Structures are given as structure tokens and as C-alpha cells.
Amino acid sequence: MAVDQLDFELKAGESLGIVGESGSGKTLSALSIMQLLPNKAQSTGEIWWKGSTRLDELSGSALNKIRGKQIGMIFQEPLSSLNPVMTCGEQIAEVLRAHLSLDRKSVRQRVLDWLTKVELGEPERIYRAYPHELSGGQRQRVMIAMALSAEPELLIADEPTTALDVTVQRAVLHLIKSLQAELGIAILFISHDLGVIREVADRVMVMQDGNKVEEGSVNAIFSSPQHPYTEGLLNCRASTHQQLRRLPTVQDFLAKEKEDISRFMEGLKLSSQELSDRQEYLQSQSTILRVNDLQVWYAAKKNWLGQTTEQVKAVEKVSFALRAGECLGIVGESGSGKTTLGKSILRLIPIRGGEIWFGDHLLTSLSESELRPLRPDLQMVFQDPFSSLNPKFTIHQLLREPLLIHHREQSAEEHDARIVEVLHQVGLDESVLLRYPKDFSGGQRQRIGLARALLLRPKVLVCDESVSALDVSVQAQVLNLIKTLQETYEFSLLFISHDLAVVRFIADRVLVMQQGEMVELAPTDELFNAPKEAYTRQLLNAVLD
Missing domain, CATH: 3.40.50.300 (P-loop containing nucleotide triphosphate hydrolases)
Structure with missing residues (x-):
């Protein structure tokens, strides 16, 4: 009901x-x-408008x-x-x-x-x-x-x-x-x-x-x-005021006694020493991804000959380095260039200028055929899992496809074993394999999208607004899952979001973008407690905590 x-x-x-x-x-x-209920819905009861009219x-x-x-x-x-x-x-x-x-x-x-x-x-x-x-x-x-x-x-x-x-x-x-x-x-x-x-x-x-x-x-x-x-x-909402080791979920509160809740919540907080130790550890790690003066321009207007007369600078001279095992949050308003930056790093859209180094590989100089062997190492989880999952494929077909492309030498049994292993890691089981994307909730589809991205054991994962459409309780579950999976697989993470509270929870450092340009880059705790730039302060002041 x-x-x-x-x-x-x-x-x-x-x-x-x-x-x-x-x-x-x-x-x-x-x-x-x-x-306006769907035709198959049946309703009983009374709906009174202004005390005299029954709408039903x-x-x-x-x-x-x-x-x-x-x-x-x-x-x-x-x-x-x-x-x-x-x-x-x-x-x-x-x-x-x-x-x-x-x-x-x-x-x-x-x-x-x-x-x-x-x-x-x-x-x-x-x-x-x-x-x-x-x-x-x-x-x-x-x-x-x-x-x-x-x-x-x-x-x-x-x-x-x-x-x-x-x-x-x-x-x-x-x-x-x-x-x-x-x-x-x-x-x-x-x-x-x-x-x-x-x-x-x-x-x-x-x-x-x-x-x-x-x-x-x-x-x-x-x-x-x-x-x-x-x-x-x-x-269970992430907060801009503190960093937690994991987010509480609704189930935590339903399962615990009232007097246990305060001790439970206190135990989730990260101390300043833990944050400092984490930053020190990351400093000792090697750089896995380096972006130098990246530029992505779009044609905004063309003349009758098809020649570009105006361009939009979607990404302009952005530079940063990502260390092994690090999570870099990328924040900014709509149109700031966050998604364009993420897609361009994975070479999913054309680049105007700059360099993208993945280890010793200069991605910006490689052709598509030269990039193909590196694709398993560079994966993406998209904002809307429903539109990024082929509705005509079963979950088994969706998950086996990347293995068929990149691990042809493996048998069907090996493929299936890997699929089941990853499904368990994202909190799903074999019962989902013969069903279609439409049969699942938003949170379940996002878990399937995560499973597909992790099948090939990537070294860099880009998450583009991957929890923005989820309600707060499911969002907490998925964010906790991403953190756990990052520890399991030891991948580096670029986490793109307009939700600053979510970014504070998951990111080690934060890059702030405005109109295609990098405004500020700092460790998460430092940026939220003492932002240097007026635009960053404006974003933080707009958060509805």
C-alpha cells in the first residue's frame, strides 16, 4: 500500500x-x-478543498x-x-x-x-x-x-x-x-x-x-x-561543519536504543589528529594523475558558413595533481565546468589545450586506439544511472560487457565469478542479474553503476554528481559504500558535486571552480574552516544546513 x-x-x-x-x-x-494519480492506482478516503468541495x-x-x-x-x-x-x-x-x-x-x-x-x-x-x-x-x-x-x-x-x-x-x-x-x-x-x-x-x-x-x-x-x-x-545528512569517518543511516537509529545514539554519533567524528595523519600519509604517496593548464572550449555561435564566431571557455587553464588513494572533490555552481573537467580528463570530449598525465602516459597525445589499453584504469560513474545503463540489457549483460571488451582471454565462468564478487561488494547479490535497470530504485541503480565501473579494478574513478538525485538516507548508504570501496580497491577518486556537505564528508582536498576557472584548491578541513576566496565563502554561506 x-x-x-x-x-x-x-x-x-x-x-x-x-x-x-x-x-x-x-x-x-x-x-x-x-x-493526477496513475490509472492503476486506487484510492479511498476524502480530499476536501476549502471545506466545501470534495476533489476526489x-x-x-x-x-x-x-x-x-x-x-x-x-x-x-x-x-x-x-x-x-x-x-x-x-x-x-x-x-x-x-x-x-x-x-x-x-x-x-x-x-x-x-x-x-x-x-x-x-x-x-x-x-x-x-x-x-x-x-x-x-x-x-x-x-x-x-x-x-x-x-x-x-x-x-x-x-x-x-x-x-x-x-x-x-x-x-x-x-x-x-x-x-x-x-x-x-x-x-x-x-x-x-x-x-x-x-x-x-x-x-x-x-x-x-x-x-x-x-x-x-x-x-x-x-x-x-x-x-x-x-x-x-x-544522516552530511554536514559542512564536521568530517565523519562514515555517515549514520536511518537503519542505525531504528536499531539502537535512545541512550546509545549520542555515543554512536560521537564515535563517528574524525579528530583533528586523524585528519592531519591522513594528509601526511597522502603527501607520501606518488602522483597518479596530473593536469596542467587544461583548456576545453565549445563553439557558442557559428555563421552561415559553419565557422565558429563565438566560443565558451568551459574549462580554462586548470591545473592540479591527484595522489594515489586520494579523493579530490570538485565543486562549483552549474556551468562552472565541473562535469566538462571530469569528462575531458577521461578523454571523453575534445580538449583545446594543456596536458593530462596518467602516470607516465601523456593522455592528451594519445589516439583512441592508444588510449584503449588504459581505459580499464580510468572509469566513470555518471550522475543519472538510469540513462547510463542500457535499458534493453539485463544487469548480467551490462556487467559482462566491459569484461568481454577488456578481458577476452578469460572464460565465461571467470567473468561470472568476478561479476558476483563485485555485486557482493556493492551490497547486491546474484538475484539482480536477470533483471533490467527499470526494475530497480535510484540507489540500487547507482550501486549497479558503481559495480560496472569497479569490474576492471580502476586506478582512477570519476564520480559525476553520483548521489545528487538520491534521498538523504540512500545517499548516506552510497557515500559510505564509495568510501569503503576506495579503501578496498585503493583507487584515486575525483568526486564532482554541487553539494558541499557531501564533498566535506568524502574528499581529502577540494577544488573550487567558477566559470571554467580554478578559484581555490586546499585540504578539505582547511577550505571549510578558513576559505581564502570570496566565491568559496559565498558557496558555503548558501548551504542550507
């Missing part, structure tokens, strides 16, 4: 945050209010008069929620034409007013732009404008900031709060991020396995949680 006997109410002008792990029933609860009894035409006009909704992923073949302005205009009696000119002006109100610069350009031409933060603002343009009385926001970097996330939350104050609307805000909920909600409802386990004011829930599940959710 996805949601079981759920009761709650929301007052005019109030903000209610709903939190819980993936599969707890948060989104289904919101969709049931809008009567209304016809489709009656619901359409309420959706958008009285209740607006911001969906989790704006790129898949926005129509790719309509301009952003026309999509907002469509809402206005459906619910308000306005002429063409008034509709256009109101759309431009709303694009300005949600703090999108160049509203005329945004009006004409298609969703793929905008950044994640810009698309999310378009969704907010669309949801609020008819000035509804209730806004349902389903994970609206999950994939946004810290500065954009804070800006979007500030925008939602300011619009709430201006319009006097109620907000139902769904998130797995407790920091976000603390920022935006008046009351909090905690859900687990389709049930409400706790409800109360933000202050009460955060200062004195009554249920061990709530306490687990609050504590």
Missing part, C-alpha cells in the same frame, strides 16, 4: 513540508490532491477549473515537465488563456511580468526560448511562473530544488517564500532534504512507507524529534 490512512490539513497562507525517503508516499499524496468526487472538467487556477503545482524535473516543442512563454500563456479572460496582448504582457517577477533576466529572450536552451535554475523559475501565473490559493511544490546547486537552490527558495508573502498562498512543499524543509515550512509531516510517523512545527521536529525514523533522517 503506497499511502495508508493519511490525514492532514493545511490552512490558508501556511506552509506544510512533507519529508521522507523515496517510496514513502510523498509524491503520491500530492498527486492525489490534484487527482469531481469530474474531469470540474477538476480542470481548479487545477492551475486554484491549485498550482511545480513538478520535480522541469525539463521533463515542460513541453520541449513549445517556447517557455507560450507554455505560461497557455495557463493564462485557460483560466483568465484576457486578450492576446494582455496575456503576453502578464507572462513577461511573471518572468520578471520570478527574477529571470531578459524576459523577452526567455519568452522565446525553448526549455533545453535554459539552465536548470532558469527552467525551475519558469515552472514557478507557470504554477503561480493564475494566482492560485495553494501551491504544491514536489522536490523543486533537488538537482539545483546551492546558490540557485537558495535563490529559488527565497523566491517561493517572497511570492507566498506577496500573494498569501498556502504551500505544500515535498522534499527529502531536511535543510530545505527547515528553510521554507511552518509545519512538518514525516512519512515512512506510506504512513505518517510524526507531525509538528518546524522547531519541534528539528529540535526534539520523537520518532527514531525522524531522528535518522535529521542525522
Whole structure:
């Protein structure tokens, strides 16, 4: 049962945050209010709107008069929620034409007013732009404008900031709060991020396995949680204030007695001596990867002859060294060049200039055929495991493919033995082998992606936003797993993320990027406690702890 006997109410002008792990029933609860449940879903109970209208009894035409006009909704992923073949302005205009009696000119002006109100610069350009031409933060603002343009009385926001970097996330939350104050609307805000909920909600409802386990004011829930599940959710988030040897999980809190929790949490903290010893050890290790003045430029505009007239400097003169067994965190806002840097190091995209040394191999001078023998040593775990795993392949086929390419001399039995060994190391078993990627949760798919990358025993692993889409409890499990696997395989790690708390937990040093350039590079504890650059301080100040 996805949601079981759920009761709650929301007052005019109030903000209610709903939190819980993936599969707890948060989104289904919101969709049931809008009567947008999947066809196979069956629901019972009553949903009352403004005390006089039962939404669960209304016809489709009656619901359409309420959706958008009285209740607006911001969906989790704006790129898949926005129509790719309509301009952003026309999509907002469509809402206005459906619910308000306005002429063409008034509709256009109101759309431009709303694009300005949600703090999108160049509203005329945004009006004409298609969703793929905008950044994640810009698309999310378009969704907010669309949801609020008819000035509804209730806004349902389903994970609206999950994939946004810290500065954009804070800006979007500030925008939602300011619009709430201006319009006097109620907000139902769904998130797995407790920091976000603390920022935006008046009351909090905690859900687990389709049930409400706790409800109360933000202050009460955060200062004195009554249920061990709530306490687990609050504590399994990585923090920018301290480094831990491992992250606690929700299961830790459900399994332990109340009096054991404080001793358990204290035991997870790393002392300054341990951090110092770790840095000293890394200094004694050899350099496995060296990047010198790396440049990656993209063509931004071409003339009618196909010649490049403008270029974007995605990565500009970046240099660093990575030691054996070290984890280097790479942070920065969207568009800072983090992912481009990671892909260019693995020679997955063209490079304009600079050098990449892997041991004694100058990767930037090698052809693809010369690179091929080195590919097993340089592996990548991508942000979205679902799109990086072939949906037509079983897990067995997906995992055997790299072994067939790079270890043809081994028998099928040897391949299968290695696959089972790695599956066990990432917390899975043989039962997954005949299933397909669609059959698994996000956390399980990320474990499969890790298993595929580790099959060939790499010396350098690049993780690109590999936990950003996971809820906090699953994120803690995967981060602990990556740390354990790094100790087991002794690989070096480039960990790319916009989440500074995650980077503080996992990284030995941190490289901060802005607009393609390296801003700051320092040991993790030093960078978080005493950042030298204003941009780094700006990023840290934007974190919602």
C-alpha cells in the first residue's frame, strides 16, 4: 500500500513540508490532491478543498477549473515537465488563456511580468526560448511562473530544488517564500532534504512507507524529534561543519536504543589528529594523475558558413595533481565546468589545450586506439544511472560487457565469478542479474553503476554528481559504500558535486571552480574552516544546513 490512512490539513497562507525517503508516499499524496494519480492506482478516503468541495468526487472538467487556477503545482524535473516543442512563454500563456479572460496582448504582457517577477533576466529572450536552451535554475523559475501565473490559493511544490546547486537552490527558495508573502498562498512543499524543509515550512509531516510517523512545527521536529525514523533522517545528512569517518543511516537509529545514539554519533567524528595523519600519509604517496593548464572550449555561435564566431571557455587553464588513494572533490555552481573537467580528463570530449598525465602516459597525445589499453584504469560513474545503463540489457549483460571488451582471454565462468564478487561488494547479490535497470530504485541503480565501473579494478574513478538525485538516507548508504570501496580497491577518486556537505564528508582536498576557472584548491578541513576566496565563502554561506 503506497499511502495508508493519511490525514492532514493545511490552512490558508501556511506552509506544510512533507519529508521522507523515496517510496514513502510523498509524491503520491500530492498527486492525489490534484487527482493526477496513475490509472492503476486506487484510492479511498476524502480530499476536501476549502471545506466545501470534495476533489476526489469531481469530474474531469470540474477538476480542470481548479487545477492551475486554484491549485498550482511545480513538478520535480522541469525539463521533463515542460513541453520541449513549445517556447517557455507560450507554455505560461497557455495557463493564462485557460483560466483568465484576457486578450492576446494582455496575456503576453502578464507572462513577461511573471518572468520578471520570478527574477529571470531578459524576459523577452526567455519568452522565446525553448526549455533545453535554459539552465536548470532558469527552467525551475519558469515552472514557478507557470504554477503561480493564475494566482492560485495553494501551491504544491514536489522536490523543486533537488538537482539545483546551492546558490540557485537558495535563490529559488527565497523566491517561493517572497511570492507566498506577496500573494498569501498556502504551500505544500515535498522534499527529502531536511535543510530545505527547515528553510521554507511552518509545519512538518514525516512519512515512512506510506504512513505518517510524526507531525509538528518546524522547531519541534528539528529540535526534539520523537520518532527514531525522524531522528535518522535529521542525522544522516552530511554536514559542512564536521568530517565523519562514515555517515549514520536511518537503519542505525531504528536499531539502537535512545541512550546509545549520542555515543554512536560521537564515535563517528574524525579528530583533528586523524585528519592531519591522513594528509601526511597522502603527501607520501606518488602522483597518479596530473593536469596542467587544461583548456576545453565549445563553439557558442557559428555563421552561415559553419565557422565558429563565438566560443565558451568551459574549462580554462586548470591545473592540479591527484595522489594515489586520494579523493579530490570538485565543486562549483552549474556551468562552472565541473562535469566538462571530469569528462575531458577521461578523454571523453575534445580538449583545446594543456596536458593530462596518467602516470607516465601523456593522455592528451594519445589516439583512441592508444588510449584503449588504459581505459580499464580510468572509469566513470555518471550522475543519472538510469540513462547510463542500457535499458534493453539485463544487469548480467551490462556487467559482462566491459569484461568481454577488456578481458577476452578469460572464460565465461571467470567473468561470472568476478561479476558476483563485485555485486557482493556493492551490497547486491546474484538475484539482480536477470533483471533490467527499470526494475530497480535510484540507489540500487547507482550501486549497479558503481559495480560496472569497479569490474576492471580502476586506478582512477570519476564520480559525476553520483548521489545528487538520491534521498538523504540512500545517499548516506552510497557515500559510505564509495568510501569503503576506495579503501578496498585503493583507487584515486575525483568526486564532482554541487553539494558541499557531501564533498566535506568524502574528499581529502577540494577544488573550487567558477566559470571554467580554478578559484581555490586546499585540504578539505582547511577550505571549510578558513576559505581564502570570496566565491568559496559565498558557496558555503548558501548551504542550507
